[in-house]
Amino acid sequence: MGLGECLIGSAELRNLTKVVESGALFRYYGVGNAPIKHSFAAQAERLAERMFGVRYALGTSSGTAALEVALGALGVGPGDEVILPVWSWVSCFTAIVRVGAQPVLAEVDESLNLDPKEIARRVTPRTKGVLVVHYQGVPGDLAPIMKAARRHGLWVLEDNAESIGSTYRGRATGAVADISILSFQQRKVVTTGEGGMVLTSSARLYERAARMADLGQYRAEHAKRTPAKEPMFVGSNFRMSELTAAVACAQLPRVPGMVRKVRALRDALLREMGHLPGITWRHIPDPAGDIGFESYLFMPTAAQARAVRERAAARGVTLTPHTGTYAQTAREYVRNRSTHAAGRGPFMHFKAWPAPGYRPEDFPRTHDLAERLIAIPIGVLFKKADVVAIGRVLREEILRELG
Ligand SMILES: Cc1ncc(COP(=O)(O)O)c(C=O)c1O
The missing domain is CATH 3.40.640.10 (Type I PLP-dependent aspartate aminotransferase-like (Major domain))
Structure with a gap:
């Protein structure tokens, strides 16, 4: 929610x-x-x-x-x-x-x-x-x-x-x-x-x-x-x-109260997970300023990320982002360059479509990150015990995956 x-x-x-x-x-x-x-x-x-x-x-x-x-x-x-x-x-x-x-x-x-x-x-x-x-x-x-x-x-x-x-x-x-x-x-x-x-x-x-x-x-x-x-x-x-x-x-x-609460829960979650060699946490340009309602980490490979997500889901922990955000190159309106005015719009000057700059292969870093990411959502009504339990499941599954 x-x-x-x-x-x-x-x-x-x-x-x-x-x-x-x-x-x-x-x-x-x-x-x-x-x-x-x-x-x-x-x-x-x-x-x-x-x-x-x-x-x-x-x-x-x-x-x-x-x-x-x-x-x-x-x-x-x-x-x-x-x-x-x-x-x-x-x-x-x-x-x-x-x-x-x-x-x-x-x-x-x-x-x-x-x-x-x-x-x-x-x-x-x-x-x-x-x-x-x-x-x-x-x-x-x-x-x-x-x-x-x-x-x-x-x-x-x-x-x-x-x-x-x-x-x-x-x-x-x-x-x-x-x-x-x-x-x-x-x-x-x-x-x-x-x-x-x-x-x-x-x-x-x-x-x-x-x-x-x-x-x-x-x-x-x-x-x-x-x-x-x-x-x-x-x-x-x-x-x-x-x-x-x-x-x-x-x-x-x-807002200020919600942010305080979610940050405290996030800190408890991260404490529970502790140091996990092999994973990379999402880079936070200003660590004092993020909200913390969704923490992200990257597994070394896409297959490992999938495996951790699947096993955590089987244990009742969902690790998918709470947003429908994904790469624009995968969206239908980009793939077919359609606007409400069929056959017109800002992409029509490109002879071939998808043109460079609108193809998945033009964004290798973004696609690589997207495949390897694990999102850990935190709700405002969560209790400390909830995030500690989530942290424990994640820690176990990541360690199991990375040996
Ligand atoms: C990053 C971002 N921009 C814009 C919007 C559009 O907001 P709305 O759904 O209120 O139109 C959303 C959310 O849906 C969003 O996540």
């Missing part, structure tokens, strides 16, 4: 009841277009701004929507390229295609996040930015990523969907780069069912994000925070509803 999902309860119900009793489910006006008395969406945004240390947060209808809003705010469009890790969620790729740009895939390193060295390798005159995905609670190595991006005049968008509550060198992830997104989908640290946010400290990106999410409009509520300077443009409707925001307001304040 997701972290936030386990704790849905009376606080969510209280807030939802308030919304329903008010009759005002839309964030921008109350019943019959009267001014809304209390907006949970605005409250959730202020909460997020304080929590992340950014100047502006904007609620959206999902994390996928937030990605499109952020890309729209950055002005990404046809002819542009965006670098992203090949090991990433569906919408990291599809959001780029949806705004008409071309995703350029890059290898991950042993942190399972974008290898900073890939930026110099993948950049072209058409590259506009880099999408960093903080995979399952562990931040990407933002310092070298920001440095490489700036050297090439690129913006950086942090996809913090899976890492709400993590930090990088003392700063909340989602607050380090130019703009970032959150997801409040079911399996995330914070869940509202569906929902998301865009975070930035740039007044210009905030205004453009608000316009992208609200049919090009920039309402008084936002203009009060920073005055309009940008022209209207074609946007879409990615607005957060009051029902979603009511749940977000109950969930967001729980």
